[in-house]
Amino acid sequence: MHFDITDLKLFLAISEQQNLTRGAQKAYMSAASASVRMKNLEERINLRLFYRSSQGVRLTPAGETFCHHVRLILNQHERLHSDMQEHVKGIKGHVRIFASITAIAEYLPPLLSQYLTQYNDVDIDLREYPSPEIVRSVIDGTTDLGIVAGNITADCLELLPFRTDKLVLITANDHPLATVKKVSFAVLTHYEQITLPEGTGMYEFIKKQAEEINRKLKIRIQVGNFETFCRMVAAKVGIGVMPFSAASRLQHLHDFTIIDLDDIWAFRKLHLCARRFDQLPGFAQQLVSLLVPQPT
Numbered sequence: 001m002h003f004d005i006t007d008l009k010l011f012l013a014i015s016e017q018q019n020l021t022r023g024a025q026k027a028y029m030s031a032a033s034a035s036v037r038m039k040n041l042e043e044r045i046n047l048r049l050f051y052r053s054s055q056g057v058r059l060t061p062a063g064e065t066f067c068h069h070v071r072l073i074l075n076q077h078e079r080l081h082s083d084m085q086e087h088v089k090g091i092k093g094h095v096r097i098f099a100s101i102t103a104i105a106e107y108l109p110p111l112l113s114q115y116l117t118q119y120n121d122v123d124i125d126l127r128e129y130p131s132p133e134i135v136r137s138v139i140d141g142t143t144d145l146g147i148v149a150g151n152i153t154a155d156c157l158e159l160l161p162f163r164t165d166k167l168v169l170i171t172a173n174d175h176p177l178a179t180v181k182k183v184s185f186a187v188l189t190h191y192e193q194i195t196l197p198e199g200t201g202m203y204e205f206i207k208k209q210a211e212e213i214n215r216k217l218k219i220r221i222q223v224g225n226f227e228t229f230c231r232m233v234a235a236k237v238g239i240g241v242m243p244f245s246a247a248s249r250l251q252h253l254h255d256f257t258i259i260d261l262d263d264i265w266a267f268r269k270l271h272l273c274a275r276r277f278d279q280l281p282g283f284a285q286q287l288v289s290l291l292v293p294q295p296t
Contacts, residue, residue, distance in 0.1 A: 003073075005074075007038075009027055009074065010023065010027045010029060010038070011070060012067065012070050012071065013026040013027045014038065014057060015057075019056040019057065020034055020038070020056075047060075047062040048062065049062060049066055050063055068140075071141075093121060093281060094123055094125065095122065095123075095144050095284045096124075096143040097126045097143065097147065098127050098129045098138070098142075098145075099126065099129075099134070100128070100129075100148060100270065101196065101202050102243045102245065102246070103147040105225070105226055106246055106249070108147075111291055114290065115287050115290050119283055129201065130199075130205070131148040131150055131152060134148050138157060138273055138275060144284055145288070146272070146273045146274070147270055148270065148271055149268045149270050150205070150265070151269075157273045157274070158273065158274055158275070158277055160271065160272045160273075160292050161272075161293065162270040162291060163269075163270045164268070164269050165245050166260075166266050166267045167241050167243060167244070167265075167266040168241070168242065168244045168247055168258050168266070169188055169240070169258075170247050170259070171259065172234060172239075172255075173256065175236075180259060182260045183259055183260075184263060185241075185261055185266075188239060188241075189215040189217060190218075192219075192220040193218055193219050193238050194219075194220060194223060194233060194237060196222065196224070196229070197223075197224060198222070202241075202242070202243075209263075220237055220238040221237055226243075226247075227250055227253070229242055230247070233254070234255050234256045241261070244258070
């Protein structure tokens with residue numbers, strides 16, 4: 001079955017706007033022409049894609065399914081165009097990676113440096129997102145690879161182990177909690193907190209844990225990175241939860257105490273995920289081989 005890219009872009013614009021006229025305008029087309037194209041599309045696949053009313057349009061169940069596949073097709077089409085443009089510029093490969101902040105801050109820099117030194121004709125688009133958003137982006141094809149933290153269940157994804165880390169509490173050396181060996185998350189919610197910004201994976205994860213025990217975080221200040229986080233703790237602005245890998249790396253720069261969390265969720269496995277690893281380009285498969293720990 002043949003689909004015209006213009007029709008697919010128009011269909012997506014109309015479904016997002018829930019209005020044929022506004023969708024047509026977004027696609028730089030007249031409403032009359034758009035209406036004819038959508039009717040022809042429905043006739044071609046012999047399915048009704050929209051419920052039409054005086055208030056606008058909404059997708060039928062078949063339209064919802066069609067919309068999902070259209071997004072995948074248009075994403076792939078955009079990537080094809082982008083990748084071909086990179087070839088014109090002399091760059092022969094492009095890999096998109098969406099990852100948790102722990103992976104980006106603590107594990108990826110030396111690995112990506114090693115890879116890019118070896119493959120100087122490949123470029124990498126690396127972005128930080130919360131794990132649920134990473135999963136969605138891998139599924140819909142927005143990114144090639146994802147690195148997610150915690151328990152992820154997605155039947156349509158393949159997972160490979162990346163690293164194991166744990167979350168810990170850090171406090172100023174003279175804080176009341178600094179003398180304990182372990183503390184439960186419920187206890188530390190009584191104290192003023194330092195966090196990363198809203199929308200980051202770490203913030204959303206900690207906020208979720210507080211909500212699950214019916215607590216609210218007492219946020220004193222939000223900072224943009226782990227080093228500033230540690231400096232604020234050492235300056236007695238507040239306490240906070242962060243990855244042990246980052247805390248142990250930064251402890252020699254700033255005076256603070258690391259305390260284990262007595263919560264099961266504090267131990268986290270990081271996984272590399274893709275829709276199909278064996279369908280990635282060869283240069284991306286080489287990156288996967290570098291990222292996945294080799295058995296000793």
